[in-house]
Amino acid sequence: MSNSHTSAPLNCLHKPLSVLGLALWILLPTNLNATAKEYQIKAAFIYNFTKFVKWPEPDFTTSNAPIVIGYITNNPFGPELENTLRGRTLHSRPFVCRHIENAYEAKQVHVLFISLDNPHYNQALLQQLGSAPVLTIAEDEGFVKSGGMIEFFLEKGKVRFNLNMPAAKRAGLSINARLQALARKPN
Amino acid sequence: MHYNSGVSKSITWAIVYTFIVMASLVAEAPRLADMSIEELMEISVTSVAKKETSLIESAAAITVITAEDIHQIGAQSIPEALRIVPGINVARINSSNWAISARGFQDQFADKLLVLMDGRTVYTPFFAGVFWAYQDVALEDLDRIEVIRGPGATLWGANAMNGVINIISKSAKDTQGSILTTSMSTLEDYQATGRYGGHINDHLFYRVYIKHRENGSLEIAQGNAPDDWRKAQTGFRLDWHPTGDKAFTFQGDIYIAEQGGQLSEPNIATPPFNNTLTTLDYNSYGGNLLGRFKYQISATDSLTLQSYYNREYLDLNQFEQTIDTFDIDTTYRLQVSESNAVVTGIGYRLISDQFANSPLLELDPTQRTSHLFSMFLQDEMTFFQDKWKLSLGSKFEHNEHTGFEIQPSAQAIWQVTAKQALWGSISRAVHTPARVERDSRLNRSASDTPLSPSLVSIVGSSNVDSETLTAYQVGYRNRFNTHLSLELSAFYNHYYDLQTTRQGAPFVENQNGITRLLIPQYRENTDAGHVMGVEASLNWSSSNNLHWACTYSWLEMKVGSPGTNDASPQHQLNLRNHWQVTDQFAVDNVCYYVDQISNAASGLNVPAYIRWDLGVTWKATDSLQLSLWAQNLLDDQHPEYTSTLSANEYEIPRSITLSTRWKF
Numbered sequence: 001m002s003n004s005h006t007s008a009p010l011n012c013l014h015k016p017l018s019v020l021g022l023a024l025w026i027l028l029p030t031n032l033n034a035t036a037k038e039y040q041i042k043a044a045f046i047y048n049f050t051k052f053v054k055w056p057e058p059d060f061t062t063s064n065a066p067i068v069i070g071y072i073t074n075n076p077f078g079p080e081l082e083n084t085l086r087g088r089t090l091h092s093r094p095f096v097c098r099h100i101e102n103a104y105e106a107k108q109v110h111v112l113f114i115s116l117d118n119p120h121y122n123q124a125l126l127q128q129l130g131s132a133p134v135l136t137i138a139e140d141e142g143f144v145k146s147g148g149m150i151e152f153f154l155e156k157g158k159v160r161f162n163l164n165m166p167a168a169k170r171a172g173l174s175i176n177a178r179l180q181a182l183a184r185k186p187n
Numbered sequence: 188m189h190y191n192s193g194v195s196k197s198i199t200w201a202i203v204y205t206f207i208v209m210a211s212l213v214a215e216a217p218r219l220a221d222m223s224i225e226e227l228m229e230i231s232v233t234s235v236a237k238k239e240t241s242l243i244e245s246a247a248a249i250t251v252i253t254a255e256d257i258h259q260i261g262a263q264s265i266p267e268a269l270r271i272v273p274g275i276n277v278a279r280i281n282s283s284n285w286a287i288s289a290r291g292f293q294d295q296f297a298d299k300l301l302v303l304m305d306g307r308t309v310y311t312p313f314f315a316g317v318f319w320a321y322q323d324v325a326l327e328d329l330d331r332i333e334v335i336r337g338p339g340a341t342l343w344g345a346n347a348m349n350g351v352i353n354i355i356s357k358s359a360k361d362t363q364g365s366i367l368t369t370s371m372s373t374l375e376d377y378q379a380t381g382r383y384g385g386h387i388n389d390h391l392f393y394r395v396y397i398k399h400r401e402n403g404s405l406e407i408a409q410g411n412a413p414d415d416w417r418k419a420q421t422g423f424r425l426d427w428h429p430t431g432d433k434a435f436t437f438q439g440d441i442y443i444a445e446q447g448g449q450l451s452e453p454n455i456a457t458p459p460f461n462n463t464l465t466t467l468d469y470n471s472y473g474g475n476l477l478g479r480f481k482y483q484i485s486a487t488d489s490l491t492l493q494s495y496y497n498r499e500y501l502d503l504n505q506f507e508q509t510i511d512t513f514d515i516d517t518t519y520r521l522q523v524s525e526s527n528a529v530v531t532g533i534g535y536r537l538i539s540d541q542f543a544n545s546p547l548l549e550l551d552p553t554q555r556t557s558h559l560f561s562m563f564l565q566d567e568m569t570f571f572q573d574k575w576k577l578s579l580g581s582k583f584e585h586n587e588h589t590g591f592e593i594q595p596s597a598q599a600i601w602q603v604t605a606k607q608a609l610w611g612s613i614s615r616a617v618h619t620p621a622r623v624e625r626d627s628r629l630n631r632s633a634s635d636t637p638l639s640p641s642l643v644s645i646v647g648s649s650n651v652d653s654e655t656l657t658a659y660q661v662g663y664r665n666r667f668n669t670h671l672s673l674e675l676s677a678f679y680n681h682y683y684d685l686q687t688t689r690q691g692a693p694f695v696e697n698q699n700g701i702t703r704l705l706i707p708q709y710r711e712n713t714d715a716g717h718v719m720g721v722e723a724s725l726n727w728s729s730s731n732n733l734h735w736a737c738t739y740s741w742l743e744m745k746v747g748s749p750g751t752n753d754a755s756p757q758h759q760l761n762l763r764n765h766w767q768v769t770d771q772f773a774v775d776n777v778c779y780y781v782d783q784i785s786n787a788a789s790g791l792n793v794p795a796y797i798r799w800d801l802g803v804t805w806k807a808t809d810s811l812q813l814s815l816w817a818q819n820l821l822d823d824q825h826p827e828y829t830s831t832l833s834a835n836e837y838e839i840p841r842s843i844t845l846s847t848r849w850k851f
Contacts, residue, residue, distance in 0.1 A: 040219050041219060041227060041230055043219075043220070044219035044220045044222060044227055045224065045227055047220045048220075048222075048223065048224045048227065049224075078431065079431040079432045079483050082431030083431055083432075084219070084220045085220070086431070088220065096389075097431075098360075099358065099360060099361060100361075101330070101357060101361040102254075104809075104850075105361070120672075120726060120728055120734065123728065123731060124255075124734075124767075127731055127732065127767070128770075130770070141605075142668075158228060158229065158230065159227065159228065159230070160228065179224070182224050182225065182228070
């Protein structure tokens with residue numbers, strides 16, 4: 001009978017709690033479908049790209065200096081990228097992800113992913129980057145045309161990319177021919 | 188017992204299920220990374236992620252001022268940076284005060300605008316306006332200022348009536364290293380800021396800064412009224428990202444300021460009973476401490492919990508105010524299904540104030556504690572392959588004075604093509620009475636009439652109710668190509684229950700042994716009317732290093748209270764050009780046209796003015812940058828506003844400013 005005390009408040013809690021439980025049952029499965037796989041896929045692409053790129057030697061101070069991946073975006077790309085790269089290495093170099101704010105910081109990274117939906121910004125940034133050995137990646141139409149190196153786009157719901165070899169060459173990056181073969185030629 | 192087990196069963200299942208789902212979400216990303224590019228190219232994108240900063244998707248008139256913009260217009264303070272935003276009225280009153288409003292109602296005590304700094308509300312609960320001089324940051328640490336014209340009440344609540352200004356500073360992670368900036372100008376304005384940003388480990392970043400500014404007096408047409416001011420401010424920010432999806436922020440600032448100014452105060456104690464213009468120094472200090480936790484549950488779902496404490500103290504001659512605010516709120520965003528997201532939040536705010544009365548301003552009671560409870564719910568739905576988006580929501584707020592306030596809105600956007608969008612919205616917003624409107628008596632003017640001294644006072648009352656707005660907006664955006672973009676918005680705002688004053692029957696009152704005739708002007712909600720306007724902005728890059736921006740705003744106010752209609756400029760134009768001559772040199776031109784205004788209180792007209800600013804920036808080395816700005820080149824000086832409290836108008840002269848930035 002000691003329970004009679006507690007069962008009364010629990011009694012009134014029962015309804016809202018089972019509704020909550022039900023709500024979670026209903027909401028979560030649909031939620032699973034809705035995860036933004038786009039950025040998970042793109043993060044995986046970026047990880048893969050690094051396997052095909054050779055940066056100029058002086059860019060790494062030691063043999064296990066990290067590969068720094070910068071991103072300029074306010075969307076949830078950052079967590080996706082960090083999840084994807086956590087614990088991974090490339091030729092014993094670990095990965096470091098960094099949120100980048102300006103051109104000065106952008107020059108200090110190896111890979112730069114820009115997702116801002118602001119072509120003016122992209123252009124200004126590319127110009128300020130000059131020939132710094134940074135692999136620039138964005139998803140805005142015209143990025144490759146205006147001097148960027150890799151441009152993601154969607155085709156029938158699948159991720160594709162354009163590659164601008166001359167821009168990479170100018171920055172002193174050498175890109176494996178296999179990646180060139182997979183890329184759509186810039187038109 | 189039976190219920191008990193039923194309850195725990197459903198809870199247990201819900202928790203277990205949540206963990207399973209979360210685990211599968213987390214596991215997905217690494218698995219993808221093990222695939223080759225060829226394999227990745229075969230994976231279909233199930234849900235296209237939303238770019239948060241993508242303006243094309245928001246059904247509101249938004250302008251974002253970036254740190255770069257602030258540099259390119261030579262602004263040395265936040266109010267000066269707001270001049271480039273269409274639909275925002277900025278007028279400098281004197282050296283330390285600005286009259287800033289959105290979509291009309293320009294006034295030193297403009298009260299229909301919500302200003303936030305890193306999520307902290309900074310308008311004073313005293314009169315629901317902003318002391319702009321105290322709202323300062325180390326400009327190098329400023330990330331952006333988001334300006335939303337039109338109501339934001341569904342998300343932010345009361346006072347987000349005509350607009351919301353969101354001042355956002357950078358994460359400590361993005362302000363690593365040391366910076367020293369200085370600026371000095373021919374107006375005898377001096378500023379120095381030092382900031383140091385460091386990290387304890389890869390997840391814990393911090394910065395500290397200290398800033399001092401000293402601003403010289405502006406001139407007035409007659410007499411001498413020193414309005415110079417100085418302010419010292421220091422603060423910190425700590426950002427901790429223990430994992431990629433969790434972020435903690437702690438930040439705080441304190442400032443102390445001293446300002447010179449003029450005040451027209453009534454003599455009510457001893458004859459002669461008249462108003463005298465007092466030149467005075469006033470002191471203020473303030474501080475805040477804020478903590479925020481953001482949990483990015485998945486790419487689309489997030490939870491934010493934020494709390495802050497804020498204190499502001501002001502000593503204006505004999506009048507003193509101390510206001511403490513404590514606020515806690517939480518926001519949860521849940522992607523319910525591919526086409527449906529829910530954003531919801533609850534909040535509580537405690538405001539405790541204490542005043543010392545002066546002959547000019549009396550409050551009764553002098554001390555008050557108020558509680559504000561709020562809750563909002565918004566549903567965002569997308570249709571037809573995300574081409575249509577509809578948001579429906581409302582804020583529900585409770586304050587002790589006007590009770591429940593409901594502020595709903597409906598917004599729709601149609602993404603016509605990848606490059607252009609059309610949007611429209613209908614919203615309701617309220618301005619709840621501020622402390623001064625309820626409990627104050629403002630003794631405007633005293634005079635010696637033949638029979639007895641008399642005093643005209645504006646008297647607040649507990650009957651003062653909320654002002655209400657129904658706003659209709661439409662907008663159009665087009666990003667023609669990578670070089671050209673256009674943004675248009677138009678609005679029709681219908682106001683009900685606007686506050687005005689009504690002269691009551693004079694009566695004789697006896698206070699401290701003095702008998703006088705009081706001519707009361709009671710505050711009441713009997714005004715109504717409409718305001719409409721159009722705002723346009725155009726951005727054009729004529730080449731890779733030549734950028735143009737043009738904004739225009741047109742405004743028409745038709746509210747009943749005399750004087751209000753002409754106090755805001757009808758036309759405003761801003762034209763700017765940024766030319767990156769070489770990697771080291773840049774030239775900026777900024778032109779402003781602001782239409783004439785007239786001030787009902789002083790009866791003075793402020794003529795239209797054109798202001799032209801020219802700046803040159805030289806990046807001497809990677810770490811040192813110098814800028815030289817010549818401002819207001821076209822005339823010797825011009826006024827922008829006449830204050831309601833002092834009879835004289837200050838003028839803004841031509842000036843030259845040299846600033847340096849040294850990063851090391």
